Every structure is written in C-alpha cells, then in structure tokens.
Amino acid sequence: MTRPTSPTAYRTLDPAGIRAFLAAQPALAARLGGRPDEWRVREVSDGNLNNVFLIHGPAGGVCFKQSLPHVRVDPDWKMPLDRTAFEAAYLRAVRPHVGALTTELLHFDPDLFALVIECLDAHVVLRQGLMQGGDWPEAAAAIGRFVARATFRTSPLALKFEDASTLLAPFARNHTLTRITVDLVLTDPYHAHPRNHWLSPELDTTVAAFRADPNVRRRVGQMQARFLTCQQALLHGDLHTGSVMVAAHDTRVIDGEFALPGPIGFDCGLFVGNLLMHLFATPTPQGRTRALRDIGQFWTHFRQDFTTQWTDAVARDQAGDAYAAPLFRDDPASLHQVQARFLDEVETDTIAFAALEIIRRITGYAHIADFDVITDRAARAARQQAALHLARDLLAEPARIPTIAALLALAADRAG
Amino acid sequence: MTRPTSPTAYRTLDPAGIRAFLAAQPALAARLGGRPDEWRVREVSDGNLNNVFLIHGPAGGVCFKQSLPHVRVDPDWKMPLDRTAFEAAYLRAVRPHVGALTTELLHFDPDLFALVIECLDAHVVLRQGLMQGGDWPEAAAAIGRFVARATFRTSPLALKFEDASTLLAPFARNHTLTRITVDLVLTDPYHAHPRNHWLSPELDTTVAAFRADPNVRRRVGQMQARFLTCQQALLHGDLHTGSVMVAAHDTRVIDGEFALPGPIGFDCGLFVGNLLMHLFATPTPQGRTRALRDIGQFWTHFRQDFTTQWTDAVARDQAGDAYAAPLFRDDPASLHQVQARFLDEVETDTIAFAALEIIRRITGYAHIADFDVITDRAARAARQQAALHLARDLLAEPARIPTIAALLALAADRAG
Ligand SMILES: Nc1ncnc2c1ncn2[C@@H]1O[C@H](COP(=O)(O)OP(=O)(O)O)[C@@H](O)[C@H]1O
Ligand SMILES: Nc1ncnc2c1ncn2[C@@H]1O[C@H](COP(=O)(O)OP(=O)(O)O)[C@@H](O)[C@H]1O
Numbered sequence: 001m002t003r004p005t006s007p008t009a010y011r012t013l014d015p016a017g018i019r020a021f022l023a024a025q026p027a028l029a030a031r032l033g034g035r036p037d038e039w040r041v042r043e044v045s046d047g048n049l050n051n052v053f054l055i056h057g058p059a060g061g062v063c064f065k066q067s068l069p070h071v072r073v074d075p076d077w078k079m080p081l082d083r084t085a086f087e088a089a090y091l092r093a094v095r096p097h098v099g100a101l102t103t104e105l106l107h108f109d110p111d112l113f114a115l116v117i118e119c120l121d122a123h124v125v126l127r128q129g130l131m132q133g134g135d136w137p138e139a140a141a142a143i144g145r146f147v148a149r150a151t152f153r154t155s156p157l158a159l160k161f162e163d164a165s166t167l168l169a170p171f172a173r174n175h176t177l178t179r180i181t182v183d184l185v186l187t188d189p190y191h192a193h194p195r196n197h198w199l200s201p202e203l204d205t206t207v208a209a210f211r212a213d214p215n216v217r218r219r220v221g222q223m224q225a226r227f228l229t230c231q232q233a234l235l236h237g238d239l240h241t242g243s244v245m246v247a248a249h250d251t252r253v254i255d256g257e258f259a260l261p262g263p264i265g266f267d268c269g270l271f272v273g274n275l276l277m278h279l280f281a282t283p284t285p286q287g288r289t290r291a292l293r294d295i296g297q298f299w300t301h302f303r304q305d306f307t308t309q310w311t312d313a314v315a316r317d318q319a320g321d322a323y324a325a326p327l328f329r330d331d332p333a334s335l336h337q338v339q340a341r342f343l344d345e346v347e348t349d350t351i352a353f354a355a356l357e358i359i360r361r362i363t364g365y366a367h368i369a370d371f372d373v374i375t376d377r378a379a380r381a382a383r384q385q386a387a388l389h390l391a392r393d394l395l396a397e398p399a400r401i402p403t404i405a406a407l408l409a410l411a412a413d414r415a416g
Numbered sequence: 417m418t419r420p421t422s423p424t425a426y427r428t429l430d431p432a433g434i435r436a437f438l439a440a441q442p443a444l445a446a447r448l449g450g451r452p453d454e455w456r457v458r459e460v461s462d463g464n465l466n467n468v469f470l471i472h473g474p475a476g477g478v479c480f481k482q483s484l485p486h487v488r489v490d491p492d493w494k495m496p497l498d499r500t501a502f503e504a505a506y507l508r509a510v511r512p513h514v515g516a517l518t519t520e521l522l523h524f525d526p527d528l529f530a531l532v533i534e535c536l537d538a539h540v541v542l543r544q545g546l547m548q549g550g551d552w553p554e555a556a557a558a559i560g561r562f563v564a565r566a567t568f569r570t571s572p573l574a575l576k577f578e579d580a581s582t583l584l585a586p587f588a589r590n591h592t593l594t595r596i597t598v599d600l601v602l603t604d605p606y607h608a609h610p611r612n613h614w615l616s617p618e619l620d621t622t623v624a625a626f627r628a629d630p631n632v633r634r635r636v637g638q639m640q641a642r643f644l645t646c647q648q649a650l651l652h653g654d655l656h657t658g659s660v661m662v663a664a665h666d667t668r669v670i671d672g673e674f675a676l677p678g679p680i681g682f683d684c685g686l687f688v689g690n691l692l693m694h695l696f697a698t699p700t701p702q703g704r705t706r707a708l709r710d711i712g713q714f715w716t717h718f719r720q721d722f723t724t725q726w727t728d729a730v731a732r733d734q735a736g737d738a739y740a741a742p743l744f745r746d747d748p749a750s751l752h753q754v755q756a757r758f759l760d761e762v763e764t765d766t767i768a769f770a771a772l773e774i775i776r777r778i779t780g781y782a783h784i785a786d787f788d789v790i791t792d793r794a795a796r797a798a799r800q801q802a803a804l805h806l807a808r809d810l811l812a813e814p815a816r817i818p819t820i821a822a823l824l825a826l827a828a829d830r831a832g
Contacts, residue, residue: 191742225738228572322641324609
C-alpha cells in the first residue's frame, strides 16, 4: 500500500489509455468481450477526488477508477496517489464478509493506482435517486447489514487481537484522507477557516450561535478524540448517500478509499446524518416519511445483525479477545447485557457524528446536493437552518436525545 | 523492530561474551573505563523473561539486558526475541519527555537483541524496597509525572494524528507480550485455566465467587475491549512496582518491553493495583499509611501534571488534533471541563485495571512477592482474601467507588 512507485510509472489514463490497459488484462478483456475497439468508454466522475470511467463491451462492463495527483475538482490541491490502494485494500478486507453488499474487486494496478471493479449498470447513486423522489425500501436495511458485518468481522470482538491488529495496521496509514476528515468534518466548521462557506447572510446567525456554544465545542472536542483513539473496527470512513448505489433489490457500498480504523458509530453517523439532511431537504411528505423510515430501518438492522453475529461467534467459540468467549459462553444473559451496552455506546456516537456531518455539509467545504432541489433561496435557508438547529441540539444536549428513537421523534417534529 | 535476523546472528551471551561485546563498542568501553579484564560482570536477572547483567569498570557501570528465545523462568515456553527491541523503541519514544524518570538508552544491538542502559547503582527495585519496610516519599509522585508525560506527549492530545499514528504503529506489533497481557491479566483468571494457581483451599471459595459473579464478568469483558480498542497513547504496559527503581531522591521506570498503544488508565491501574496489594500485604500500620499516601500522591501528581501539560500545549498552540486548539484556545472554562471529563474516564479505567491486576497477581499465573512477607499461612490467606474482595467490589460495583478518593477510603477501611 505504501510501496514506492517509480515516478515515471504513473500516468493519468485517457479513454484510449484505459482501453489499452484493459485489453492487456485477459480476464478483464474477456469480461468485456469482443474487440477493444468495440468497447464504449464513458466518464462518470462526479466525486471530488478521482477519475471514474465505465467501460462496456459486447459481453459486459467494468468500472475503472484512477487516483489523480491532485483533487479532481481542484488541481491546485495536490494529493498523493495512494487512495485507490486503500480502496482496493478495503474491498479485500470486507468483501468476504459483506458479499454483494459491495462490489467485486477485479483488478488493482499499484503503479497506475488504477482500480477495476464490477460495473453497476442497473444502479443509481442513492443520493441522486432520493433527490429525484425515488424509493428503495430495502436499501437502508442493507446498509445496516453492511456496516454490521464490515465492522464486527474486522473488530477484536470477532478476531484474535493479533489478527485485528495486523488487519487494521495498514489502514492506520491512510493519512491523506484521514486528514481531510479531521480537518473538514471534525475541526474547520467550528472556527473561522477560509474553506468554510454557507448560504450567507441567511445562516450567519445560526453558524455564529453554534460556534459560540461551549456545549457544542466540548462535544466536538470529545468526538475528535473518539474518532482518533477509539479503534473498534475497520471503517468505510465516508459512508454518505453518495457512496451507496441502489437498484430495485440490490444495494452496494462503493468508494472505500477513506477506510481507517475507528469508532463504528462514525460509519453509522455519516449515513444517518445524510438521511437526516435528505429529510430536511425533500419537498414532499412521502419523502419525509421515507427518510424517517430509512433511518429507523438502518439502525434496527445494523443493531440486529451486529448482535446476531456476535451471539453466533460466542456460541461457535469463534469470538475474539474482547469479551472473550470463555467468560460469556455459558452466560447468555450477561452476553446480552454487554452487547446492549456496547451498541448503546455506538448509538451515542452515531448521533454525535451525524450532527457533525450535517454541520460540515451545510457550513464547511464540501456541501451536498440534496438542498439544491429547493430552488427558492429563502425556503432553502429555512430548511438548512432547521437541519443545523437539530444538529446543534444533538451536540449540545446529548442526554435529551440519547437514542435513534428519540432522534427520529425530534427530527419528525422539526422537519414537519 | 521486526527486521528479520539471520538465524545464526543471535546467540545468548555469557559474561565473557558480554565483556567482548561491550569492549567492541568504544563509547561503552569508555564509560566503563580501564581494561575489559578489569570489568566486573554480575547477573541480576530476577524478572520472568530476560537475562540482565550489571557491568562495572573503574570509571562506571552499565546494565546489559538480552532477550532469550524462551521465557527465562520456563525454557519450554518459546518466545520470539524482539521484546528488547520494543524496550529500546519505548525508551527512544518517551525519554525525551520524561528525562531522568527513566534510564538512558546507551546501545541496542538488533541481531543479539541486546540492550545497554545506564546502570542504577544507588537504586533498589521499589517492590523489594517496600517489602523491606523502606520509604521513598517522592517515588509515587514521580511515577505520576512519568505516566502523565509519557502518555500525554505520545497521544493525539499533543500530536498531529499523523505523528501519533506513525509513533504508535510499530508498538501495535508488540504481539508476543500483548498476548501475555490479554491472556494472563485480562482473561485466564476468570475461567478454569491450567496456568492459574492460588493459596488453596483457603481462597477456593473467594475465587469461585468472583468468577461466578456476572457483574464481574461483564466488567472484565468491557475492560478487555477497552484495552484492545482504546488507543489513547503509548503505554509502558507493565508498570508494576517491580518496574520501578528508587534511590533517595531519584525514581526510574525500567523494563518497557510490554509497550503498546492503549488506554492511559492501564498504566495507572497496574501501578495503583500493586500499591494496593502492598497495602494489604504490609504488616505494619506505617507501611499501610505510606501505601495509602503513595496511591494518593501518584494519582494527584498524574492528574495535575497531565492537566498542566495539556493547558500549556493549547496555550502555546502546540496541541494535537484531539480537542483541537482552535476550539479551546479562547475558552479556558471549556478546556477545563473537557480535561476533567477526560481524566475522570482515565480514573474509572485505573480503578478497574487495578482490580484486574490484583486478581491476576493472587489467582493467575505470575504472582507477586509482597504477600510472602507474611509467613503465617492463614494470615497470608486472610490478607489475600481481603485484597481479592476489594478487587471484586471495584469490578462489580464501579458506581459505588467512582474515584481514587473513594477507593482510598474503602481500602483504608478494609486493610485495617
Ligand atoms: N461500480 C460502479 N458502477 C457504476 N458506476 C459507478 C461505480 N462506481 C462508481 N460509479 C460512479 O462514479 C461516481 C464516482 O465514483 P466514486 O467511487 O464515488 O468516486 P470518488 O472517489 O471520486 O468520489 C459515482 O458517484 C457513480 O456515479
Ligand atoms: N538499569 C538498571 N540498573 C540496575 N539494575 C537493573 C537495571 N535494570 C534492571 N535491573 C535489575 O535487573 C532486574 C531485571 O530487570 P527487568 O528489566 O525487570 O527484566 P525482565 O524484563 O526480565 O523483567 C531488575 O529487577 C533490577 O533488579
């Protein structure tokens, strides 16, 4: 993952280069079928960081993703190339546990930092789908199962600590993208920083108010420490609704380049935070009902699946070194209690990280598109303000909103 | 640290080999002075794991420590050699922050896994000193400062997360000795395991009782998870009273081979746990008064020093990414509150890990010598039983004994 590359080996591939690159890999060429000149190469880059192309041949398609030596949307912001290597490593680590809840890794080239994964042709990005008023009633539950499996199976709840430590160690070196999270998500929105921006002057007072609130500040500081010191499991690290692709009965997590060891509630919180923003942004009552349903489904299925896997691991004597099986094998009541307490803590983290995600997506550097469906500026400001107030309350008064159930009640009330 | 060694390069040095080894290092030979045949080589190994020799020449002395390919006291228990490499790395990491509270690293040979540190001639091991009724009124405060500095300065409270991560990563590979802690300290004493032993039949009922207590079991499971997932700072990892050497006005921490990233309360808890056992083992009222004083001093100075460093770092804008300075620089009241809350959590951990240390040192594999001063078997059993009861209560009813102050009151009462 940190293997040094000869400085000349890397080049950014254009469509012709991608065609030649894929043609040179017999397994990939076979998957596409036909001759390279029959392949259709289409750019779909829409993220901030990388080039993404879909390539289709007579037999099938693949998705080609390549790191650039800079942020895609800002060529002046230089960035090391290794992020696709982390994405490849993440897929290798979690795919055995989550199966078709993510994509298959077909190829990784460590010189070109080029990743080839299966192409999702029937799918749309969840965020875009939701913005267009679509409904995927199975998706949130699937993401709950994804997080439950990807985290439980990479934690010392499931692994001997030596195996957990060996698995997590390379991801602790994902410094470039972790720095983005530390700065853009956890720090910058809470003080004056040139990268911050928001709907001004409408939100100025709201932003000034949460920044001035010492309860918010203390909780943000705590969540910074939690993010950096609580290494419960391997995280996706960027699990917003733009990292999920959905079809009618198929839900996939993509874009694991931010993967890092961390607190499980961070993955949960990003997903919940983005659904909450959708709740405030969506113009229809059905949209709001679905957003609330999705948050509930996500959390219920995450919690259920995590618990089931844990109980099974202990019963089959395949638990890890944390909550070691010899102590809990014959005491299901105690196992049940420690599970509940562990997941209550994840719930607390989830709520706080969801709040941080809301604040940074409305007042920080990288905003989300969801609010753009509201074309009236004053109405958009009002919805963003309501979302920010909710986030502020989640951070300032955690004891008042201790559960996802309480959060749902409050959010339903506030979103109208 | 994990650099592979040619299998023939390592050999266990005898006194003649040590003499030749030191003579080949000009700086070490100069420190000893005179000719190698004038040097006195004396074995002082008393730990479970390694060979330790003190070498004196006309000008001065050095301490030579070498890993064996097995546990020193059990040649059938094979063990990799890298533990002295971790001890050397730990000294390199903390010495700049703790100065003369540990020893200087004079040399490390990665083929022989041989470590040379300054020789502490005026010093005795604190455990032995206490057992002989000695008093070092400054020692516990010094250890408090040692832990405060060694942990604060290696945590993301003080460091950019990239630097903390790079510093801690090699220590996360200290699998061999961490496995010992996970098994012998955190797991084995809580179920039937052939390595466990205790004063039987006197303590049989007590051991059966705490093993059968579901409150104990749940708390032990939580502390296992905390030990394995809460990577707050670089820990010493084995900070009992046998890892401290004392002279009249000089206190040194030795033997950092268990170093690992972990929760700060683990280092605190091992030290407090060993002082608590001394409290129960010491036959004199003065001994007990001093043990209580030492626990109080340790904790007060740890907490004070940790807080002072943190406040200074924020004021000088040299704080790390957790509780980032831009949030707290201009809000001393909030800084004070997050510091208090952070250290309250360390206090809770300290009490639980102290309890685990007591239980494993009386009922697990590796016992301590302190209770051997009580020659009457029934009296010894009674004192061990009282210590075990206290430990059980600390684990089973943490809410009743939430602070070191409460612990001291209870311990004073129980120890008589
Ligand atoms: N496997 C895939 N199949 C089809 N489209 C994909 C696939 N992976 C990504 N995409 C499309 O490419 C876009 C950018 O991919 P993503 O991995 O999010 O890149 P970035 O790291 O730059 O954010 C996605 O939003 C999606 O539209
Ligand atoms: N720097 C030193 N100066 C003098 N004696 C020392 C020094 N370091 C260790 N010793 C003596 O050697 C003993 C064993 O050292 P230690 O580092 O604890 O070894 P182990 O890793 O085997 O437990 C100590 O208990 C102490 O008596």
